[in-house]
Amino acid sequence: MIPNPNEKEKGLVRALITAFAEQTEAPTKSDVEERAVLLAPLLGYSGDLRSAVDEAMVAIDTRMGAGISLVDTEAHHDAEWVYKREGIAWTYSDAYEGYLLNEKWQPTLVQSLSDVGTKILGLLQDPTSEGSWNRRGLVIGHVQSGKTANYMGVIAKAADAGYKFIIVIAGIHNNLRKQTQERIDEGFIGRSSNPENRTTIGVGERAGYPHPATLTNINEDFNKNTATKSGWKINDFSKPIILIIKKNVSTLVALHKWLKELNAQGDGRISDVPMLLIDDEADNASINTNKEDVNPTRTNEMIRRILGLFAKSCYVGYTATPFANIFINPEAYDQGVREELFPRHFIHSLDAPNTYFGPEKVFLDEVSSGSILDRIDDCENYLPFSHKKEFAIADLPPSLYRALDQFIVARAIRNLRGQQKKHCSMMINVSRFVSVQRSVRDFISLREKRIREAVKANYMMPESVSSKNEYMKLLKEAFDSEYFDCGFDWAEVKGALNGAFEHLRPFVINSKSEEVLDFKKYEKEGIGLTAIAIGGLSLSRGLTIEGLTISYMYRNTQMYDTLMQMGRWFGYRPNFEDLCRVHLPQDSIDWYGYIARASEGLRQQITRMKQEKLSPKDFGLYVEAHSAGLLITAANKMRSGKEVVLNQNFTGDLIESYFLSTGEQDNLNNEEMVVDFWKKEFGGQLDSTEKGWIVRDVKAEVISAFLSGFRVHRNFALQKKSAIDYLGAISDKFPVCDILLISTDKSGEKYKLGVQERAVKTILDGGWRLNGYRVASRGDEKLGLTQAQLERARQIAKEGEGNADKEPSDTHYRAVRNKPLLMLHVLEPKGPDEIPKRVPAFGLSFPYGLYGVEIKVVANRVWLEQYLSLDDSPDDDEDYDEQK
Incomplete structure (x- = not known):
């Protein structure tokens, strides 16, 4: 060998x-x-x-915190059973941890993962418990942050504790199911499930390892043929059984039939087999999207039916985008399919390791995002957002060719850093249609061939010669603009360019493609694959693209979960994070920032609600009534075209007038209002801050009166009214507010705020929209806080293991201010001349802890269409990669 x-x-x-x-x-x-x-x-x-x-x-x-759990406070469950029960031999768990150490995981990180796994196991039921029971839980991770490693650890511990039948539902695509099967083969089964090569691998190399049984393999999902051939019963196996299946109705039906016909007893249930079901990507296809008076969707129905066959069962959903899961009706029940999948018993929020390359670095940190993000502004002329499968591509946008140049230069730099045997990938996600994806591949392949030929002829030539070649000139431009500070000069990088093509392969990845992006195959041969992956939905959920360095995505979706899951660029980028670039249109950049803040807000709320001893049900009610909930849920609710009335809760939230009017009279009126209220109504002591002034303890009714007269663009009218209504609803508890008068220039005319420059990119009818859906700059909410409050904010930010280096964000400053805050700004747009040069704007932030205070908001379809692209709904997403 x-x-x-x-x-x-x-x-x-x-x-x-x-x-x-x-x-x-x-x-x-x-x-x-x-x-x-x-x-x-x-x-x-x-x-x-x-x-x-x-x-x-x-x-x-690398370090990782333990995360935090929100549990059902009314349930009679002792999470300490894991520690109290004697005699558990951690055979599978110890083998898995040894395997991770062998895979070069740092010992303290492996221990952290083990501790988190034990904590989650404690949230499950003790499998030796008598009687019938079921538990429902949700684990919230981060996109591409190691959720699979976590649930594999939980599976190993569950098997040690006595769970005999384990199902892992691994997404809706074959490539993701296969990828998950391979990982579980290595980390739990210990034997390759490849029928042609059933060798001992991973944990199985430990002497005396008790291999679990499996009825699936890398090529075959569980199906009718598998069930017919097996004839086995669960109790025929002396060791745990694990199935890795696709989230597909026919698969679930076949499994249900096998379980019911061969294993169920007289009452139609399996009473003596503790069962654990792990639902990976639990927000996708598992949710009951039908109306409550209609039968559940088939996928949701079959998952619930399978769970219902077992008298002892635990369901644990794993997702990085939990919005849909939280909107499941916790009270829903059907006699045939039993309880819904709402995580009524526990929600556990995982911490990401400190080396995670996530939304914070890509979208929220102004310094890092400035170098990582490249804006696509030319794709619409070549490959528009909305196109049919018959669309004929004449050429690719120059920005995509520039991204390809970056990729080739980045591969050369990684080789110079000694990473020749590490994978390096580029992702191109510009169309839902297979035929269009193939056309993109053809153009990319042709361009790559021309660059390859140019490099081969010129990489050893003097610069005076090579610079005359068009493709070499473009590669140098990519180096000069993006990678001039990479630690090597152009001469060194140019000399390494030829090696960048050694193992470069383009792949079309979709449900119809026979091409397989098999990184393991190349690893076994000691090859660092240089892959260009072109695809659609198959690239958007769960599939790990190893060594992803350059991402180019031009897709038209604004659903929270769909967009965030497309972020394959999140993950771990050891020693090449500085080379990573993400190409997106401005609208997507804005939405990602908005979603990242909303997601972080959810995690902060879990922490707050844990401290207040609230339950997952309370969290579900809060999220559905949260301002973000209107954007997330209203699409399905509004398909009838009717207005809907939604409860809204803004606790811990910031409402900002990011839609601004271009009307000169509107802006003059608002500026006059600022001056007038500043002189007469705000009153109180004016204290200086780093950027302007703060007025403390202004009556809430004064703030309401000011906002009522403040003119906003019609797209923002509903939010403004909702913010005023909510301020009134909490005025008994918070009768006074602080006001920040934010100004970059405090030496000018009295009662006149200095302007803050803002780029104008999105023009609306009668207005413009701020990039990132933000008015305030990051950190503005710390202005005017006392030293004690600032210190407390730092302490909150660092709470939990692994957060020692974490700096406080505006959500932490909001927590310590603990009263409403009005921020006033005057913006100076950098854009068309017709936009006024002084545009007042505001932000109103609310304190935490107001979970029971809600207001009614009436929203209609016209309003919603200003925020969501309804023609790119989750229903349509399920048809992606289909040639229809």
Whole structure:
């Protein structure tokens, strides 16, 4: 057997991690380099040390918190049963943790993952419990942050504790199911499920490992044929059974039939087999999207029927976008399919490791997002948002070709950093249609061929010669604009360009494609694949694109979960995070920022509600009544064209007038109002801040009167009215508010705010919309806080393991102010001349803890269409990659 060329490097990385595992302070890079020089010859490694040192450094520095659980406070459940029960042999769990260590995971991170897994296991029922029981829970992770690693740890611990039958529902696509099967083969089953090569792998290499049974493999889902051939009963197996299935009605029907016909007893239920169902991507296709007086959707129905067959069952959904799960009616029940999937017993929010490359870095941090994000503004002329499957592409947009240039240059830089054997990928997601995706691949392949030929002819030539070539000139422009500070000069990068094409392959990834993006295959051969992945929905959920460096997405969706799940660029980017670029249209950039803030707000609310001893049901009611809930849920509710009345709750929220009027009279009126109220109504002591002034303890009715007279664009009229109504609803508890008069220039005319510049990109009828749906700058809400409040905000931000370096955000400042806050701004638009140069705007933030206070909001379809693209609904999303 030919050894994997990467094995010796992996051994060196493991040795370096182990060498520093017990050290309390993180070692310097020079410390690790010195140890690597000593260990390499002892381990027979003679390759480039840089990659091994870099990997070890990242692993050593990675930390993860335990997360936080919101549990049903009325349920009689003791989460400490895991620790109290004697005699549990952690065979599967220990093997899984050993496997992770062997895969170069840092020991403290493996221990953190184990601790979180034990905590989640405690939220499940003790499988040795008598009688009938079921539990419903939800684990909220982050996109591409390691949810699979987490639930594999939970599965291993559950098997040790006595769960005998485990089902993992792994998304709606074959490639994701196969990817999940492969990972579970390595981390739990311990044997390859490839029928042609059933070798011992992963955890199975541990001596005496008790391999669980499985009725699925990398090629076959559970189906009628599998069920017919098997004839087995669950109790025929002495070890746990695990199935990895696709979220598909025919699969679920076949499984239900097998379970009922061969395993159920006289009462139609399986009474003696504790069962655990893990629903990966639980927000997708599992939710009952029908009206309450109509039968549940078939997928939802069959999941509930399978759970209902077992007298002892636990359902745990895993998702990074939990909005839909929270809107399940917790009281829904059907005699045939039993309880809904609402996570009534627990919601656990996972912490992301500190090395996670997530929405914070990509969309919310102004410094990092400035280098990562590239705006697409030319695609509509080449490949419009709305196109048919017959659309004929004449050429690709220049911005996509620029992204390809970046990708080739980035691969060369990664090779110079010693990462030749690491995967490096580019994602292109511009169409839902298979035929269009193939056309994109053809154009990309042609362009790549021309660049390859140009590089081959010029990479060794003097610059005076190579610079005359069109493609070499464009590659240098990509280097100069994006990667000039990468640690190498152009001459070095140019010399490495030819190697960037060595293992470069384009792939079309969709439900009709026979091409397989199989990173494992290349790893076994010691090859770092350079992949260009072109696709649609198959690229948008769960599928891990290894080494993703350049992303280009031009898609028309504004549903929270769909858009966030398309973010394959989130994850871990050890030692090439600075090379990553994400190309998106401005609208998508704005929505991602909005969603990232909404998601972070949900996590903050879980923490607050945990402190107040509230339950998942309370959280569900809060989210549905939260301002974000209107945008998330109203699409399905409004398909009838009727107005709907929704309860709204703005606790811990910030409402800002990000739709602004271009009407000169409107803006003059608002400026005069600011001056008039400043002089006569606001009153109180004016204290100076870093950016303007603060007025403390102004009566809530004064704020309401001011906002009532403040003229806004018609697109913002509903939000303004809702904010005023909510301020009135909480005035008994919060009779006074603070006001921030935010000004960049405090030396000018009295009662006149200095302007803040804002770019104008989205023009509306009679107005414009601010980028990112934000008026205030990040950190504005800390203005005017006392030192004690600032310190408290820092403490809140650092709460929980792994957050020691976390800086406070506006949500933390909002928590310590603990009263409503009105922020007033005057913006100076940078754009068309017809827009007034002084445009007043406001933001109104509300304190936390007001979960029971709601107002009624009447929304209609016209209003909703200003926020959501209804023609790109979740129903349509399920047809993506279909040639219809």
